[in-house]
Amino acid sequence: MMIRRKVILASCVVFWECNVAVTAFRPSLLRGGPVRGLPRPICGYGGCWRVPATHFFPVTKKASLEMSTVSTTEETEAYFKLEQKTWTFREKYPIAYEVATCNTKATDMNDQTNTVPVLLLNGFGVGTFHQHRLMKQLLLQSCDTSRAKSQYKIYGLDYLGQGKSWPLKCNDGMSEDEYNLGYSADMWIEQLTNFIQQVIIPSTSHKVHIVGNSVGGYLGTILSYRHPHLVSSLTLLNATPVWGLNLPSWDGKLPAPAFPKRIGQILFDTIRDINVIDKYLDVAYVNRQAFDGSFDDSFDGWGTKHKNLGIPLNQKIRACTEGNGGHAAFASILWSPPASSTDPDWERKSSSPTIGFYDALRHLPIDVLLLFGTNDEWCTPAVAKRMHTTLHARRTTVTLDGSAPSVRYITIDNVGHCPNHEAPTAVATVLLSWLEASSSQSRSEIPLVSSLDARVKEPWGEVLLREVTIEESKSLGLVDRMISSMVG
Numbered sequence: 246m247m248i249r250r251k252v253i254l255a256s257c258v259v260f261w262e263c264n265v266a267v268t269a270f271r272p273s274l275l276r277g278g279p280v281r282g283l284p285r286p287i288c289g290y291g292g293c294w295r296v297p298a299t300h301f302f303p304v305t306k307k308a309s310l311e312m313s314t315v316s317t318t319e320e321t322e323a324y325f326k327l328e329q330k331t332w333t334f335r336e337k338y339p340i341a342y343e344v345a346t347c348n349t350k351a352t353d354m355n356d357q358t359n360t361v362p363v364l365l366l367n368g369f370g371v372g373t374f375h376q377h378r379l380m381k382q383l384l385l386q387s388c389d390t391s392r393a394k395s396q397y398k399i400y401g402l403d404y405l406g407q408g409k410s411w412p413l414k415c416n417d418g419m420s421e422d423e424y425n426l427g428y429s430a431d432m433w434i435e436q437l438t439n440f441i442q443q444v445i446i447p448s449t450s451h452k453v454h455i456v457g458n459s460v461g462g463y464l465g466t467i468l469s470y471r472h473p474h475l476v477s478s479l480t481l482l483n484a485t486p487v488w489g490l491n492l493p494s495w496d497g498k499l500p501a502p503a504f505p506k507r508i509g510q511i512l513f514d515t516i517r518d519i520n521v522i523d524k525y526l527d528v529a530y531v532n533r534q535a536f537d538g539s540f541d542d543s544f545d546g547w548g549t550k551h552k553n554l555g556i557p558l559n560q561k562i563r564a565c566t567e568g569n570g571g572h573a574a575f576a577s578i579l580w581s582p583p584a585s586s587t588d589p590d591w592e593r594k595s596s597s598p599t600i601g602f603y604d605a606l607r608h609l610p611i612d613v614l615l616l617f618g619t620n621d622e623w624c625t626p627a628v629a630k631r632m633h634t635t636l637h638a639r640r641t642t643v644t645l646d647g648s649a650p651s652v653r654y655i656t657i658d659n660v661g662h663c664p665n666h667e668a669p670t671a672v673a674t675v676l677l678s679w680l681e682a683s684s685s686q687s688r689s690e691i692p693l694v695s696s697l698d699a700r701v702k703e704p705w706g707e708v709l710l711r712e713v714t715i716e717e718s719k720s721l722g723l724v725d726r727m728i729s730s731m732v733g
Contacts, residue, residue: 328345338412339413342373344400345383346398347384361396363454363680364400364453365457366455366458367403368459372409374408374542375458382672383676383677397680412570415573417506417573418499418500418570419499429497438468441475454480455478457480458483458664459484459663462482462483463488469605470600479609480679482663482664483617483664489578490580492505497576497578505576509573509575517571542558583599612651613651618657618668619660634719670702671701671708694712
């Protein structure tokens with residue numbers, strides 16, 4: 246019985262992107278016991294909820310920035326636009342994506358000169374709705390003419406096999422559309438790369454700033470390592486430095502053999518139980534009101550307190566598991582390997598065909614911002630500090646323009662694993678300063694946390710921003726070093 250509980254919990258952890266090595270000895274969740282000590286899982290806003298394809302939300306700057314750290318006295322009207330679109334991957338798979346923009350009377354939507362593309366990458370098991378709070382805050386603050394130099398075009402998309410992106414005819418891995426499809430890191434990175442090349446760059450004529458939460462940070466890191474010419478900068482929001490379980494005897498390509506298929510069915514049905522999801526969310530967030538339906542988190546109304554409770558996040562996540570392809574997709578992810586290296590000499594040098602997260606970090610020739618919630622019990626501050634020191638050690642690495650790449654590390658206190666959803670105002674405040682910088686040198690020097698920005702009020706409570714120096718990150722204690730070395 247204990248072994249069964251451990252296996253089930255390990256699979257729950259994969260669903261929420263946590264490391265089985267850390268969590269396999271903590272079965273209390275399935276016993277109904279206390280869960281506060283569990284490693285914090287990926288959490289987020291599920292999203293199979295239908296809304297109109299295009300939204301226009303006229304607001305006045307003064308009213309709309311009430312929840313923001315930005316202040317303005319002008320009654321300038323701005324229109325926040327959210328479009329839902331579909332793009333075809335591999336000439337076969339429909340991928341749901343969204344584009345958010347802010348249009349003012351002075352905006353020329355045909356002028357791409359100052360258009361800056363930003364791609365928000367989700368954590369596991371959710372859709373682009375998990376990004377709506379951050380999308381809206383980035384636009385609210387960037388439309389303030391006192392600070393904005395650029396017009397932002399913000400993209401979000403659902404990975405194939407997540408949210409609203411699925412093969413046309415799913416049949417538990419047995420349909421023609423699913424044949425030979427593997428839900429792997431390499432497949433998702435290929436999807437993201439093609440999306441940037443085929444959708445973002447033709448629409449904006451600029452390289453993209455990638456912002457990845459949890460597994461989105463892992464995918465963004467490997468993508469940036471492989472294709473630095475496509476990426477302006479990388480921001481990691483509590484990034485997970487691991488991928489799946491990489492179980493033996495199957496490469497994850499559908500249809501699944503009988504044993505993996507059965508295991509996938511049992512475990513997937515266990516972890517998508519509405520109460521199990523709620524318990525994971527409870528340890529993933531510091532502020533329960535940020536996910537229990539107390540506040541609206543849609544693009545057009547986030548931050549508005551409901552008189553009666555809205556739809557809780559656990560129900561929205563559960564809704565994304567109701568299709569005919571979830572069992573097969575989950576089994577495929579359990580068995581699929583980590584990302585492979587595209588360097589032909591890598592396997593000879595490392596004796597492995599895959600590349601680790603930290604190996605990719607060491608070779609990134611781009612600027613990286615670490616923005617981490619400090620109350621994440623799995624992606625702990627020790628893990629973030631290891632990323633910080635790894636990136637700082639890139640002494641021989643240069644960016645594509647010949648300068649030394651920048652790295653900054655900002656913590657957000659009173660926030661858990663998903664700062665994009667739990668602290669969107671604070672994240673947008675720091676991120677916009679980072680995005681507005683025009684060079685690696687300016688990103689190294691520009692103030693990201695000022696005395697005015699240090700305390701930021703979110704609808705459900707106050708959070709605290711603080712920059713961590715490289716000296717502090719290097720001073721990890723023995724226990725923290727051991728813990729961070731075990732993860733990734």
